[in-house]
Amino acid sequence: MTRRLAAAACILAPLCYAIALPDYLVFGSQILVMALLAISLDLLVGYAGIATLGHAAFFGAGAYVAGLLSVHGWGEPLTGVLVAACAAGALGIPIGLLTARSGTLARLMITLGIAVLLYETANRAAGITGGADGLQGMEVWPLLGVFDFDLAGKIGFAYAWCTFVLGFILARFVVKSPFGLSLEAIRDNPLRAAGIGIPVKGRLTAAFVISAAIAGAAGAVLAQTTQVVALNVLSVQLSADVLVILIFGGIGRIYGGLIGAALYMGAHHWMSGLSPVYWQFWLGLVLIACAFLAPSGIMGLMAPRAGGRDT
Amino acid sequence: MQASFRTVVCLAAVLTAVAARADDLKIGLIAPFSGSETAGLEMDNGIKAFFKLHGDVVAGRKVIVISRDAPTPAPDVARRLAQELVTRDKVDVLAGHLFTPTAIAAGQVSTQSKTPMLIMNAATSGILAKFPYTARASFTVAQTTAPLARWVAKNGMKRVFTIVADYAPGIDSENAFQREFVEAGGTMTGSIRVPLDTIDFASYIRRIQDSETGGVFAFLPAPDQAKNFIKAFRDAGLDKKGVKLVVEGGMLQPQITATLDDDAIGIISSQHYSEDHQSQENMAFVEAYKSVSGNRIPTYISVGAFDAMNMLYKAVEAQAGKLDPVKSVEIWRNMKLESPRGPVSFDPQTRDIVQNIYIRRLERKNGILTNVEFETYDAVKDNGKQ
Numbered sequence: 228m229t230r231r232l233a234a235a236a237c238i239l240a241p242l243c244y245a246i247a248l249p250d251y252l253v254f255g256s257q258i259l260v261m262a263l264l265a266i267s268l269d270l271l272v273g274y275a276g277i278a279t280l281g282h283a284a285f286f287g288a289g290a291y292v293a294g295l296l297s298v299h300g301w302g303e304p305l306t307g308v309l310v311a312a313c314a315a316g317a318l319g320i321p322i323g324l325l326t327a328r329s330g331t332l333a334r335l336m337i338t339l340g341i342a343v344l345l346y347e348t349a350n351r352a353a354g355i356t357g358g359a360d361g362l363q364g365m366e367v368w369p370l371l372g373v374f375d376f377d378l379a380g381k382i383g384f385a386y387a388w389c390t391f392v393l394g395f396i397l398a399r400f401v402v403k404s405p406f407g408l409s410l411e412a413i414r415d416n417p418l419r420a421a422g423i424g425i426p427v428k429g430r431l432t433a434a435f436v437i438s439a440a441i442a443g444a445a446g447a448v449l450a451q452t453t454q455v456v457a458l459n460v461l462s463v464q465l466s467a468d469v470l471v472i473l474i475f476g477g478i479g480r481i482y483g484g485l486i487g488a489a490l491y492m493g494a495h496h497w498m499s500g501l502s503p504v505y506w507q508f509w510l511g512l513v514l515i516a517c518a519f520l521a522p523s524g525i526m527g528l529m530a531p532r533a534g535g536r537d538t
Numbered sequence: 539m540q541a542s543f544r545t546v547v548c549l550a551a552v553l554t555a556v557a558a559r560a561d562d563l564k565i566g567l568i569a570p571f572s573g574s575e576t577a578g579l580e581m582d583n584g585i586k587a588f589f590k591l592h593g594d595v596v597a598g599r600k601v602i603v604i605s606r607d608a609p610t611p612a613p614d615v616a617r618r619l620a621q622e623l624v625t626r627d628k629v630d631v632l633a634g635h636l637f638t639p640t641a642i643a644a645g646q647v648s649t650q651s652k653t654p655m656l657i658m659n660a661a662t663s664g665i666l667a668k669f670p671y672t673a674r675a676s677f678t679v680a681q682t683t684a685p686l687a688r689w690v691a692k693n694g695m696k697r698v699f700t701i702v703a704d705y706a707p708g709i710d711s712e713n714a715f716q717r718e719f720v721e722a723g724g725t726m727t728g729s730i731r732v733p734l735d736t737i738d739f740a741s742y743i744r745r746i747q748d749s750e751t752g753g754v755f756a757f758l759p760a761p762d763q764a765k766n767f768i769k770a771f772r773d774a775g776l777d778k779k780g781v782k783l784v785v786e787g788g789m790l791q792p793q794i795t796a797t798l799d800d801d802a803i804g805i806i807s808s809q810h811y812s813e814d815h816q817s818q819e820n821m822a823f824v825e826a827y828k829s830v831s832g833n834r835i836p837t838y839i840s841v842g843a844f845d846a847m848n849m850l851y852k853a854v855e856a857q858a859g860k861l862d863p864v865k866s867v868e869i870w871r872n873m874k875l876e877s878p879r880g881p882v883s884f885d886p887q888t889r890d891i892v893q894n895i896y897i898r899r900l901e902r903k904n905g906i907l908t909n910v911e912f913e914t915y916d917a918v919k920d921n922g923k924q
Contacts, residue, residue, distance in 0.1 A: 251622065251626075253618045253622070254618050257614060350705070353706065358706050358709075359611065359707075360639065360642075360662050360706040361611070361613055361638065361642055363668075378624070378625065378647065378650045453613050453617050454646055455639055456613070457639035458611070459610055462610075464610070499606075500606070503571035503572065503605045503606060503607035504571045505572070506607065507573065
């Protein structure tokens with residue numbers, strides 16, 4: 228029951244934000260995008276126990292697919308997100324197959340390497356992606372053919388919220404399912420999981436594909452609401468940021484992504500507004516303090532996991 | 539009685555203060571302020587130098603700058619900042635932009651909200667076309683590079699090798715140089731694009747040697763790259779073998795020349811601004827800039843900010859305190875300025891800046907390595923999008 232309530236709160240909290248802070252809707256939709264990305268990363272890191280440093284690869288792939296679609300004449304947002312999610316998921320298949328067959332440190336190298344590879348490819352293929360100048364000329368059609376993306380970001384926010392809710396429900400469904408439980412078993416002890424008959428590599432690859440597809444959808448929403456795509460969506464910095472957000476919020480708890488994104492990006496936004504030059508110093512201090520005071524994230528403070536290991 | 543009179547005076551003071559505030563002319567400045575990038579600071583100092591020379595009140599309105607940090611070329615950040623500046627802070631004009639992607643993202647907000655925008659750097663050709671309320675007070679890399687290619691061809695170098703940083707401005711400069719140079723009858727002996735983080739140039743120098751070229755054109759504007767390449771070039775003795783080095787001026791910014799030694803003297807470069815430009819306007823600008831920035835030397839980025847302020851003031855004055863987007867752009871596209879960099883005008887079609895490009899030689903002047911201008915190409919247009 229409390230879990231249902233928590234899930235409902237997670238879904239409704241963004242609406243309260245929209246009512247309380249109507250001037251910050253663009254920021255709000257970007258928080259939701261990052262939250263969705265963090266949740267997709269949580270499936271991998273928190274549930275399947277796959278350490279990755281390259282999650283931006285899927286986010287960026289989704290963003291560029293959605294961007295390229297709309298540059299080349301298909302600006303319908305919903306199908307754009309769908310195609311982007313499928314493309315990112317497809318990209319997740321080979322990477323998932325690779326990582327499922329390697330150890331923790333090798334996984335870090337593989338995922339990091341692939342993200343860097345994609346970044347450089349996008350940089351080099353300036354004829355297609357616009358390279359460092361960014362992908363220009365996106366024409367995104369009105370949502371459902373009716374709602375034009377407005378300046379204040381109302382439609383953009385509603386759109387990001389719907390995508391977030393769908394992604395959140397999907398992720399929650401996955402982790403509550405027998406499939407999700409088998410992922411946790413693999414995380415805790417892959418040898419024994421294999422011993423009781425769980426197809427470890429297949430499950431890990433499947434988790435990778437689901438996570439990649441959600442990340443791709445998040446990237447597509449960001450691209451469509453921003454209407455420019457630049458190389459930063461593929462950057463190692465973004466991969467690191469989303470990992471920090473997840474650790475900040477709490478790993479292995481599906482809500483950690485939203486809480487982490489809201490707090491981390493909120494702090495970032497607030498501090499960089501107060502002090503455009505020195506804000507990174509203060510944000511760094513906050514992160515270090517958090518690592519000491521709340522080693523298992525904000526969620527860990529709020530609800531220590533019963534019986535589970537606290538990492 | 540005494541007390542109530544004081545209250546009234548206080549109230550009146552508060553009310554006028556509030557009234558004045560609503561009347562302020564607000565500039566939303568988006569640029570990199572945090573991290574290693576100094577462009578935001580250079581723009582800020584350029585604006586302060588303008589305030590020092592021309593005051594911070596125009597047509598009765600006090601000018602306020604609201605700075606926002608966009609440390610990387612991330613368009614989503616710039617779009618969010620621009621949107622909040624427009625809808626929350628109610629800025630009258632958007633400005634800044636070191637990077638092209640941030641200028642494009644903010645340009646969309648400018649178009650959607652009909653807010654005028656002045657780009658202070660963002661030097662990619664052709665980005666103004668889609669944003670009807672935007673003008674650019676900076677330059678394009680193609681614009682500063684093309685005259686250098688013509689100068690090189692005219693001065694007897696027939697075979698040139700290009701080496702550029704592998705990112706959009708580098709590729710722009712490579713294209714502009716090759717196009718102009720070949721058109722002027724020169725031959726390319728080869729070209730290399732170097733990753734942005736490369737600082738070891740030994741293998742590249744080797745390839746340049748093997749090509750038996752007569753000259754080298756370089757555009758490596760990251761400070762470490764510029765310094766290391768110039769050093770590697772000298773160490774290999776290329777200059778003693780008669781190979782000439784010419785560079786785009788971004789490679790010899792004041793913060794880079796400060797790290798070079800006398801070996802670098804004699805390098806030819808081209809750009810639209812040198813702090814050594816001989817004119818009344820520039821003397822006044824350099825002096826004002828030094829006094830507001832703790833004795834720093836102004837850069838082409840600060841002069842872009844200074845001129846954008848000049849454009850803003852002229853537009854506000856012409857509209858008696860207002861800043862209508864359509865009228866402002868109309869004023870800007872027909873504007874002529876006497877800038878610290880020299881005479882500046884605008885292409886009425888593209889709204890892009892038309893300015894003199896100077897060929898300079900690096901010399902030691904008053905103890906400081908300085909780009910001394912010795913030849914001028916008048917009123918050069920941007921031809922990057924041909």
